[in-house]
Amino acid sequence: SLRIALVPAAGHGSRFGAATPKQYLPLHGQPLLAHTLDVLCGCADIDRVVVVVSPADEWFDSYRWPHAKLEVLRVGGASRALSVANGLAALALDDDDWLLVHDAARCCLSPAALQRLLDEVQDDAIGGILAQPVADTVKQGTKVGRIAATIPREGLWLAQTPQMFRAGLLGEALQDAANPVITDEASAIELLGHAPKLVLGEAQNFKVTWPQDLALASAILQLVNV
């Protein structure tokens, strides 16, 4: 069976608030997305890397992407889950193929964390995701910004990507992709009654979300590339 990375890159970056979607913002002389693709395309265990962009995307074609494994699908949807579901449907994969869904906006994923996910999930019956144990004390807030409760953090994890599942199982799970409770692939698999594996992620694999995140991503890429 093949291993295929699927990269949803059809978002608008509304929290980032730039005129250009964040995946195309310049970072060390390349679009942010190029750094994400470098890690996935550089992994010998990944056979294909498929980027899902919006049908209205006006940026992807203006770059020369130096990656032989790279393909693009212009089937992005109204939500991340729909972009992934549309991409998966367009690929017509074998049920046994592994899909690794990875946010375009997580451009600082390390090769080591990616390899850890591949190694720890390849023999798993369900699949799994990179995630990090919650380090801070967690508060439930009220609408007026006061603390309503402290949530015990034991057993709480923050989900990252890649999220690695068999194409057949993920396709079945994402038939419900319009359901707003599906905010990552694992949540869709959970709705089928399965318990995906948690594989230790890393702090550097954060998602560029807010404007101040770009400087952090720049500093991390600078550090790992020297």
Ligand code: CTP
């Ligand atoms: N994504 C997508 N299709 C969508 C929405 C998001 O492919 N309809 C992608 C984004 O491009 C990103 C990843 O899913 O790589 C994670 O989403 P997020 O960080 O929320 O990005 P945006 O949706 O672009 O940002 P925002 O929510 O702030 O608008």
Ligand code: MG
């Ligand atoms: Mg979003």
